[in-house]
Amino acid sequence: MLSKKRKSYILAMKSVMLISTALTAALVVFLVAFVFIKGIPHISWELLSTKPSYIDGKIGILPDILSTVYIVIATLLFVLPLGVGAAIYLTEYAKNKKIVGIIEYAAETLSGIPSIIYGLVGMLFFCQFLGFKTSLLAGALTLVIMNLPTIMRTTQESLKTVPQSYRDGAFGLGAGKWRVIRTVVLPGCVDGVITGCILSVGRILGESAALLFTAGFAHSLYGILSCLVNPGATLTVALYVYAKENGEFEVAFAIAAILMALTLLINLSATLVGKYFAKKREL
Numbered sequence: 178m179l180s181k182k183r184k185s186y187i188l189a190m191k192s193v194m195l196i197s198t199a200l201t202a203a204l205v206v207f208l209v210a211f212v213f214i215k216g217i218p219h220i221s222w223e224l225l226s227t228k229p230s231y232i233d234g235k236i237g238i239l240p241d242i243l244s245t246v247y248i249v250i251a252t253l254l255f256v257l258p259l260g261v262g263a264a265i266y267l268t269e270y271a272k273n274k275k276i277v278g279i280i281e282y283a284a285e286t287l288s289g290i291p292s293i294i295y296g297l298v299g300m301l302f303f304c305q306f307l308g309f310k311t312s313l314l315a316g317a318l319t320l321v322i323m324n325l326p327t328i329m330r331t332t333q334e335s336l337k338t339v340p341q342s343y344r345d346g347a348f349g350l351g352a353g354k355w356r357v358i359r360t361v362v363l364p365g366c367v368d369g370v371i372t373g374c375i376l377s378v379g380r381i382l383g384e385s386a387a388l389l390f391t392a393g394f395a396h397s398l399y400g401i402l403s404c405l406v407n408p409g410a411t412l413t414v415a416l417y418v419y420a421k422e423n424g425e426f427e428v429a430f431a432i433a434a435i436l437m438a439l440t441l442l443i444n445l446s447a448t449l450v451g452k453y454f455a456k457k458r459e460l
Contacts, residue, residue: 209437209441212433212434212437213434213437215433215434216430216431216432216434216435216437217431217434219428220431220434220435223235223237224238224431225237225238225239227239228396228397228398236428238396238412238428238431238432239398240395240397240399240409241396241409241411241412241414241415241432242412243398243399243404244313244392244404244409245382245412247313247404247405247409248316248317248381248411249378249381249382251313251405252317252324252377253374253378255317255318255321256320256321256325256328256377257328259321259325259328260327260329261328261332261370263280263329264328264330264332264336265332265336265363267280267281267333268333268337269354270354281330281333284325284326284329284330285326285330287322287325287326288326288327288330291386292323292386292387293390295319295322295323295386295387296386296388296389296390296391297390298319299316299318299319299322299390299391300315300391303315303318303319304390304391309406310408311391311392311408312392312406312407312409313392313406313408313409314405314406315391316387316388316391316393317392318391319387319388320381320384320387323387324377324380327376327377327380328373328374328377331369331372331373331376332366332369332370334369335366335367335368335369335373336366336369338365338369339361339365343362344361347360347361367454368450368453371450371454372447375443375447375450376443376447379440379443382411382439382440382443383436383440384413385413385416385417388410388411388413388414389414389417392410392411393408393409393410394410394414394415394418395407395408395410396409396410396415397409412435415432416429416432419432
């Protein structure tokens with residue numbers, strides 16, 4: 178039988194948690210609704226399908242959309258093999274646990290560094306030292322370093338969820354180490370790898386500080402082959418430029434609404450992918 182003091186304490190804690198949950202949900206709903214209400218009326222086909230014209234003053238964000246797509250693809254092409262490969266080595270091959278612990282600590286430290294520092298280092302190393310200048314390639318390589326810990330850690334945790342008995346059974350049938358990893362371990366944790374990839378895309382879409390130093394903020398259209406060696410503004414950088422530098426808040430809110438929709442879509446995709454593969458494993 179609980180005492181009155183204990184019951185009051187439990188009731189108070191439940192009330193605090195309920196209020197906290199309600200405030201958090203209200204803030205999210207308010208932010209999403211405010212951005213959509215301010216931005217959606219200013220989204221038009223002309224805005225999405227044209228480039229800025231300094232002659233007649235027309236504004237278009239097609240170059241920014243394409244630059245965002247280019248930098249997302251380039252970043253994933255570099256970071257996925259590096260992150261997944263590092264996770265496989267640390268989980269399946271590495272024998273020295275101290276070195277593994279040091280690398281994991283370094284990865285966690287990298288994930289906590291402010292993005293503006295990544296931008297400064299990327300500008301000094303990729304743009305100046307390696308001679309890439311201000312370009313989408315320099316921005317993509319900077320984002321690779323930023324997102325490498327996310328891919329690596331999510332893949333590591335997914336690899337650890339595969340039961341050791343699966344590995345032992347495959348070894349007992351005469352399979353080699355790499356064959357076990359390729360045919361047994363990776364298919365069993367593919368949901369974690371895909372989820373980490375989707376979350377990385379969300380971080381790439383939301384990054385602006387690092388790209389201001391490395392990718393620049395040019396609103397120009399480039400071909401597929403020449404896009405990476407030229408500067409370009411992603412949607413987040415364009416939002417900053419239109420709001421802070423040009424005072425075009427209507428365009429800024431339109432871009433914000435697009436980014437908000439993409440963020441919601443990415444988070445929903447990560448959730449659905451996780452549930453899909455979880456159900457597939459149960460079957």
